[in-house]
Amino acid sequence: MIDLIKKNSLEFFKKNGLPNKKLENWKFTSSKNFKNFDKSSASNEHSVELNNDEVSLIFINGVIDKDSLNNFKFADQIEIKSIDELENKDILYFSESFSNESMFNLGLSEFENGSYISFKKNSIIDEVITIKNYFLNDNENKRISSFNIFHVNEGSEISIVEQDIKDDYSMLNLKLNKFICDDSSVLKYGKSFNDNSQTHSLSYSYYQLGKNVCLNIDSMVKSSFFNKEFIEVDLNNVGSDVKVNILNLTKNDQHIDNNILINHNAEHCTSFQHVRNILDNKSTAVFNGKVIVAEGAQQTDSNQSNKNLLLSLESNAFSNPQLEIYADDVSCGHGSTTGALDENSIFYLRARGIDYSSAQKMLIKAFAKEVIDDFSLSSLQDISEIDLDSWIDG
Numbered sequence: 001m002i003d004l005i006k007k008n009s010l011e012f013f014k015k016n017g018l019p020n021k022k023l024e025n026w027k028f029t030s031s032k033n034f035k036n037f038d039k040s041s042a043s044n045e046h047s048v049e050l051n052n053d054e055v056s057l058i059f060i061n062g063v064i065d066k067d068s069l070n071n072f073k074f075a076d077q078i079e080i081k082s083i084d085e086l087e088n089k090d091i092l093y094f095s096e097s098f099s100n101e102s103m104f105n106l107g108l109s110e111f112e113n114g115s116y117i118s119f120k121k122n123s124i125i126d127e128v129i130t131i132k133n134y135f136l137n138d139n140e141n142k143r144i145s146s147f148n149i150f151h152v153n154e155g156s157e158i159s160i161v162e163q164d165i166k167d168d169y170s171m172l173n174l175k176l177n178k179f180i181c182d183d184s185s186v187l188k189y190g191k192s193f194n195d196n197s198q199t200h201s202l203s204y205s206y207y208q209l210g211k212n213v214c215l216n217i218d219s220m221v222k223s224s225f226f227n228k229e230f231i232e233v234d235l236n237n238v239g240s241d242v243k244v245n246i247l248n249l250t251k252n253d254q255h256i257d258n259n260i261l262i263n264h265n266a267e268h269c270t271s272f273q274h275v276r277n278i279l280d281n282k283s284t285a286v287f288n289g290k291v292i293v294a295e296g297a298q299q300t301d302s303n304q305s306n307k308n309l310l311l312s313l314e315s316n317a318f319s320n321p322q323l324e325i326y327a328d329d330v331s332c333g334h335g336s337t338t339g340a341l342d343e344n345s346i347f348y349l350r351a352r353g354i355d356y357s358s359a360q361k362m363l364i365k366a367f368a369k370e371v372i373d374d375f376s377l378s379s380l381q382d383i384s385e386i387d388l389d390s391w392i393d394g
Helices: 002-016 032-036 066-071 102-110 343-350 356-372 378-393
Strands: 056-060 078-082 115-119 129-134 142-152 157-165 172-181 186-194 200-209 214-223 226-235 241-250 255-264 270-279 284-293 300-310 316-325 330-339
Touching: 002 102, 056 066, 102 142, 102 172, 102 200, 157 378, 172 186, 186 378, 200 214, 214 226, 214 378, 226 241, 241 255, 241 284, 241 356, 241 378, 255 270, 255 300, 270 284, 270 316, 270 356, 284 300, 284 330, 300 316, 300 356, 316 330, 343 356, 356 378
Parallel strands: 056 129, 115 142, 129 157, 142 172, 157 186, 172 200, 186 214, 200 226, 214 241, 226 255, 241 270, 255 284, 270 300, 284 316, 300 330
Antiparallel strands: 078 115
């Protein structure tokens, strides 16, 4: 089945080519540099030093390292299959919006050795699992496409923090992930991103939620030359809740772009998006957030918040929160603000003996802390606070 999907995806990409700025989701983001990256050739050998521990799942170029599972303490609570073996159309299903994305189709056509990772029913894992994505040293100016599926079965509670580990070289990391969260499951998924190279990171993450699911998506980007992320969540049954909290820090000519789509397809569900960007120098940030409330999805409670702090007159933030509502008994709202540090607040702090630079740093940290404090994982909060201090002092 996957061979047919890959064939159709390649045909779609050949027909449509690279995305252009006429497309709503690419209006403020250029794909012109993507053509500079050649497809990476598959390799069975790796030349990276792995830091493996008993709570880590190791991936190399987006492919799970099965040898590392021998040391994984929760191996008895997961089942792993090759995506090539899957015949279930529902598991391989992606949304229409992703299926109409040219780069998503390129990733589907190119990935090799993807995995279906299933956490068994009623698996309660109290410790945070770390997904470590290592990239080979010969990936410079290459395009790495990967696709993996994570299935959190009914009654399971899983916490994951993901991080990329690579040397200082440029590449295109085209990452496709799908998450299936069955009834009464809990998934806390955090990402920590810090890459000072000219790597282009483009990711598509699709979440399917059953009944009474609790999903938290937390992300902290300290440094990234180009980082565009698509997140789509389908709330398909009653009583589910999703929270998305993102903090992006940008300097120089870095570019960050968050595209978030929440589909309320069932009643009595809640969603919350909280995205904050702090921009310096000539950096840019884009927020495209949309909530669609389907007909019959009564008692929906949804809110979007995007706040942008500009530390330079040359930095730019583009914000586009959207609501599409086809039900009448809902509570939905969105808000967006963009501005510089408040001079009155700086004056207040200076009047109490704090110098100008320290006052600025205090206000920047306070702005960022409001979203870090909303992260669901304390380990990610700790990492993010360290990265925040380093970014401010840098």
